[in-house]
Amino acid sequence: MTSTAAGGATTETDLPLSEQAYRNLRDQLIMLEIRPGDAINDSVLAANLGIGRTPVREALKRLESDHLVVSYPRRGTFATRVDFTELADISEIRQLLEPLAARRAARNASAPMRARFRDLAADIARSEPGNSDQPDLMRFDIKVHRQIYAAAGNAHLEDVLIRYDNLATRIWCLVLDKIPSVSGHITEHVKLLQAIADGDGELSAELALEHVTNFEKTIRTAL
Incomplete structure (x- = not known):
């Protein structure tokens, strides 16, 4: 990948x-x-x-x-220690801001960025993330999110989202051994990246919210 x-x-x-x-x-x-x-x-x-x-x-x-x-x-x-009690607060912020970033990315992404998102979506779709190392998948997840934040075209929003995505990822990494696979979490990016590349802001926001909500549900199941 x-x-x-x-x-x-x-x-x-x-x-x-x-x-x-x-x-x-x-x-x-x-x-x-x-x-x-x-x-x-x-x-x-x-x-x-x-x-x-x-x-x-x-x-x-x-x-x-x-x-x-x-x-x-x-x-x-x-x-710093990872505090699981912060999960709800972190998720609340991400559920508000991740859809905003996805919607803005769909509206503001440059032509090269849209091509990059299409290539990335195709790369994920034809790969077999289930065969990949769990930490490698998490690193990949971080890169995808950071590209979406950059495409949103708002440096302040990008800075805030990187910070909270980082905190969320630390929680995820602490329970990786309790989760069968994060490959499903990775494949969720395919439709999201395609929607952003197509300029469909509302669908992008909807898929981003679903992605973040699924993240929280998975963590709570592991806990």
């Missing part, structure tokens, strides 16, 4: 070091590669990323505002 990054020709290496560190650490925290409650050593992270401590410290400040890390005086910085 392949995917194309949204947003033109900019690559990770074109970004400032602090932004590279932020994205790298953010995705490790989302996918629980840095486990909830783990202590975070900026010197070790800097060495692992091959950059200085200053960009890492700047990244950690942003990650704290994202509620992915927390700092305590004289104790240090830690990955």
Whole structure:
């Protein structure tokens, strides 16, 4: 299963070091590669990323505002714990904003973006996600959502949705071993991506809401 990054020709290496560190650490925290409650050593992270401590410290400040890390005086910085009681609040926000983003994407997506969504939908449709590794499927899910948010054409909406999708994904990853497969969650994207590519805003919003609602139901079943 392949995917194309949204947003033109900019690559990770074109970004400032602090932004590279932020994205790298953010995705490790989302996918629980840095486990909830783990202590975070900026010197070790800097060495692992091959950059200085200053960009890492700047990244950690942003990650704290994202509620992915927390700092305590004289104790240090830690990955935040996953709180299942936040699921309802996170889902409520996503159920309002994900349809808005999908509707806007259907209206505002450029021609290259629409072609990208059609290709992505076809890629999912002809693949066999049930044979893929669960964490890989979750990474793919994140990429699809971020492309839709980017196509919506509202930087503030994109920023908020990325933040709450990240928190939702952490909850999902914590119960992955209790879920038979997330392949159905991935295949739901086919109709959504096609609707956005076709410019059907209302159908896109409806499918986005269904997708987010199904996510919450699956998590609650696992819990």
